Amino acid sequence: MTFDYDLFVIGGGSGGVRAARVASGDHGAKVALAEEYRMGGTCVIRGCVPKKLMVFASEYGEMAQDAQVYGWDMDVKGFDWSRFHDGLVKELDRLEGAYRNTLKNAGVETFNQRATVVDAHTVALADGSTFTAKHILIAVGGRPFVPEFEGSDLAITSNEVFHMEDLPKKALIVGGGYIASEFACILNGLGVETHQYYRGSQILRGFDDECRNHIASHMQAHGVQIRCGTDIVKLNKQGGRILATATDGTTEEFDVVMYATGRVPNTDALGLAGAGVKLGLKGEVIVDDYSQTSVPSIFAVGDVTDRIALTPVAIREGHAFADTVFGGMKRTADWDLVPSAVFTQPEFGTVGLSEEDAAAQCPIEVYTTAFRPMQTLFAGRQDRVFMKLVVSAQTRVVLGCHIVAPHAGEMIQLAGIAVKMGATKEDFDRTVAVHPSISEELVTLRKPVRTA
The missing domain is CATH 3.30.390.30 (FAD/NAD-linked reductase, C-terminal dimerisation domain)
Incomplete structure (x- = not known):
């Protein structure tokens, strides 16, 4: 059977781009990639990169204060969100362009629209066109999860926090994982009155207990108001603000409520189940060590598999997949002792x-x-x-x-x-x-x- 492509990648994040680039540029495969939003995926566009830039921005306030102790004559007037955000947008545009150039230089054909799986060797684009491929790679990542409750539509997630028009004066972060805790520190460092609610007994569950306690104590000492054993019952619009009712019956108004209570794989309406691909309870794609699904011609890498949701891991998985399938080098990523x-x-x-x-x-x-x-x-x-x-x-x-x-x-x-x-x-x-x-x-x- 003749196929339109040797490989069709669905998803333009770090794992998908690496797989496409290596398969085409290093191993000579004919490759296409479809991305419905922006090239670069969660990490580059709405995750690691913009978050780290916000971390840097949030640290300069204390640095400026310390600089005065070190003898520098400084007058710090405050933080200008709009000026920072303009620079952030330009940097993300630059990085997206770099990703697109990487694919172009590797000979990968790209489609700027949503793609879904029709069967073991066919994908369909949003415009109705279809293509066949010897192999299909699913690399669509994950998305933030917000539980359904009264007023849940008033909450934002880490996806939207980068697009705020103005910096809030008072914010609530709901969740206790690393994303919630990072953004609590970021907003606090930018001068926002920051509250963090977490239903568990201590933030950063799954990490070393002594380290969790040390971080939480430091955050509180620097102004983050952490309330463990606390969750949200409902959110109500109160004028231009949001009234949050907690499980202990207390209410408080905030300018912004951000939920960071976990992420789920982006497999909804992707056509995988219909094509025979087995999915897990959270919608994750079930794969073996070589990223192969229950359908031999379909593979998956990155957060959509719910193995280790880290960008460098997705990149390793994508590279190993391309080497195995197109380079004649049967190898896997290494998930042991990942820093x-x-x-x-x-x-x-x-x-x-x-x-x-x-x-x-x-x-x-x-x-x-x-x-x-x-x-x-x-x-x-x-x-x-x-x-x-x-x-x-x-x-x-x-x-x-x-x-x-x-x-x-x-x-x-x-x-x-x-x-x-x-x-x-x-x-x-x-x-x-x-x-x-x-x-x-x-x-x-x-x-x-x-x-x-």
Whole structure:
């Protein structure tokens, strides 16, 4: 059978673009890609990139205050959202253009419209045209989930927060995961009175408990009003504001209510079930280690599979798929010991097991340190860095490394290499410290604070 394309990719995010580029540019396949919104996907257009730029913007207020202590004559008049937002839009436009050029230079044909699956080898575009492909790759990512309740339509999500015309004076973030906590810190840093409601007992569930507590305490000390064990019952329009009624019966008005209570795969009305592709309970595409679905010609990578919802993981999955199917190199992505960063303030970098998870597997030693870093200590701040190593008592292998500190994301990338290589505590101990630095504490921890 002759096909129009060797590969048709649905979704122009990081995973889909990498797969298309490698399949076409490196392996010579005839490739098409359809994206219904903007090229670059969640990360570039409405996720990692604009969020990180907002993180940077939110940190300059304290930096400017500290600069005065360091001798700089400065007059900080406040934050101009419109000026920042104009620059943000231009940067996202530039990045989208770069993604489009990457695909064009690799010889990938692109369609700026929605595509759905008709059968194992056919896709249909929104304009009614259809194409056949030997292989189809689903890389449509996920979207924020807002539960249905009275007034839920008044809430925004992380998708809309980047498009606010004005910066609110008072905001409520609902949720306790990394997205909710990051945006609570961002808005707080930009001068917004920020409240965070979370129905659980502590924010950042799933991460190391000691680190969660440290971050929450720091956030509260810097002005974020966190209320755990609290959820929203209803939202009502109150003039130009939103009245939020909480589960404890209290009510409070906000300018903006943002929900960050999880994400779901973007598989609605995509035609997958009709084509025979098995989906999970949340709508995620079920795949094997080679990203192949229950239909041999259809594959899926990235957040739509609900494996590890991180951009670098989606990129690895897309690359491995292209090498396997078109490059004659049968390989998978590696989902073990993936480092990650949470861009709260303070920043949180983590790789490996939390203390709780490690203790459930084997006897461990725990090494920690907490201290006031030199830069903010000089400025008179009470901020404290926290670091932790979780070590197997039997093998001495470092099972987990957790850093709560400025630039923790940068540090955990390098620590992640050591942990990935199976470094032992003694390997850390043999490494000479870089002084004076925050990261030197990772190699000067000598005595465990506890065992489990």
